[in-house]
Amino acid sequence: MTELEWQNHREHGNTETGLVVQNLRVSFDKPVIRGVNLRVDEGEILSLVGPSGSGKTTLLRTIAGLHAHAGGRILINGRDISDEQPQHRKTGSVFQTPALFPDLTVRENIAFGLDDAMMSDSRRDDLVEIGMTMMNIAQLADLRPDVLSGGQGQRVSFARTIVRRPRVLLLDEPVAHVEVALKHAIHKDITTQVRRMGMSAIYVTHDISEACALGDRIAIMNNGQIVQEGTPRWVYQHPNSAFVAELMGVVNGFAARAINRTGDLAHVRLGKATLSLPCQDSVVNGPVTVFVPPESVDLSDAPQREGFMLGQVIEAGFARTHMVYDIETDFGTLVAHDSTQKAPRQIGERVWFRVRDGWVIPPED
Numbered sequence: 001m002t003e004l005e006w007q008n009h010r011e012h013g014n015t016e017t018g019l020v021v022q023n024l025r026v027s028f029d030k031p032v033i034r035g036v037n038l039r040v041d042e043g044e045i046l047s048l049v050g051p052s053g054s055g056k057t058t059l060l061r062t063i064a065g066l067h068a069h070a071g072g073r074i075l076i077n078g079r080d081i082s083d084e085q086p087q088h089r090k091t092g093s094v095f096q097t098p099a100l101f102p103d104l105t106v107r108e109n110i111a112f113g114l115d116d117a118m119m120s121d122s123r124r125d126d127l128v129e130i131g132m133t134m135m136n137i138a139q140l141a142d143l144r145p146d147v148l149s150g151g152q153g154q155r156v157s158f159a160r161t162i163v164r165r166p167r168v169l170l171l172d173e174p175v176a177h178v179e180v181a182l183k184h185a186i187h188k189d190i191t192t193q194v195r196r197m198g199m200s201a202i203y204v205t206h207d208i209s210e211a212c213a214l215g216d217r218i219a220i221m222n223n224g225q226i227v228q229e230g231t232p233r234w235v236y237q238h239p240n241s242a243f244v245a246e247l248m249g250v251v252n253g254f255a256a257r258a259i260n261r262t263g264d265l266a267h268v269r270l271g272k273a274t275l276s277l278p279c280q281d282s283v284v285n286g287p288v289t290v291f292v293p294p295e296s297v298d299l300s301d302a303p304q305r306e307g308f309m310l311g312q313v314i315e316a317g318f319a320r321t322h323m324v325y326d327i328e329t330d331f332g333t334l335v336a337h338d339s340t341q342k343a344p345r346q347i348g349e350r351v352w353f354r355v356r357d358g359w360v361i362p363p364e365d
């Protein structure tokens with residue numbers, strides 16, 4: 001689905017499948033969720049990111065039925081569950097810390113979620129075995145939580161949640177305390193089960209790389225509102241504000257002037273250069289903001305082609321997969337990524353650079 005098709009689907013598509021949140025509002029002593037609209041299809045993961053206090057956890061807890069809402073609707077597979085008790089909503093949650101019962105084994109912890117009196121013992125045992133197999137923890141079945149690592153504890157927590165077959169899975173920084181090496185494996189298991197079981201998942205994280213890698217879509221939250229939503233790639237390439245650009249890691253944002261426009265391209269004066277870059281529809285001649293992803297800057301020892309400008313390296317850092325350079329230019333400090341295959345540039349060195357790609361938006365108030 002293209003970005004345009006998705007926007008259309010989100011706004012006008014049927015509300016019979018997946019999770020749909022409409023104009024949700026929550027207040028404590030002040031408004032905390034201020035008119036949130038969301039849609040998460042079955043088998044889809046929506047990453048939710050935003051600064052501390054922007055309302056991410058409150059949004060998840062409200063969907064789960066743990067906070068009262070002051071307005072709006074929550075639909076799961078077309079059913080309005082806004083006023084239902086948490087246990088009837090068909091949501092499942094996994095939080096930062098597993099919160100397992102310390103005196104129960106892994107198997108008993110998982111079975112505890114299946115407290116339906118109508119369920120036979122053999123059916124319950126089968127579901128627990130399936131849950132453990134799904135999360136690759138069958139070998140831990142008879143252990144108690146105090147001997148589990150953080151990653152194992154989260155797998156148990158995840159298994160306990162999914163054996164109840166939720167339609168909506170709410171994940172609040174579930175691997176924040178798990179060592180880096182294990183995060184990837186847990187992500188893979190989460191993705192597999194979300195797809196296989198057709199759950200609609202919201203994944204809250206502060207780690208933007210994780211959000212982009214895991215989310216089919218990403219929603220950026222600020223001050224109780226979703227300020228931009230789209231595929232991670234789309235949002236990264238088309239941030240609608242300096243706030244979103246910075247959060248997505250597009251560290252270069254410059255005040256510039258649009259001097260002309262042809263179709264989707266704005267011709268922009270940036271320092272001594274004139275660049276032709278894609279722009280938002282609302283851009284007109286005059287002041288604009290230009291965002292330049294650090295990997296869209298070409299560096300060279302000589303002005304190879306037209307469009308190269310001269311700058312000076314003022315900072316250099318090794319970031320494993322690439323080098324990061326701060327380059328002093330006549331329009332400000334430009335951050336550029338370059339290959340680690342080449343000999344590293346030295347601080348003070350003069351360098352030719354060219355802005356290959358970027359994104360232009362109107363100036364912000």
Ligand SMILES: Nc1ncnc2c1ncn2[C@@H]1O[C@H](COP(=O)(O)OP(=O)(O)OP(=O)(O)O)[C@@H](O)[C@H]1O
Nearest residue numbers: 028029032050051052053054055056057058059206
């Ligand atoms: N139970 C509550 N009573 C009163 N205020 C609350 C309650 N829960 C959250 N808040 C307030 O609501 C706002 C949003 O908090 P929330 O925990 O949802 O943010 P968050 O984006 O999840 O933050 P973080 O990333 O730090 O977890 C904050 O100002 C917080 O103090």
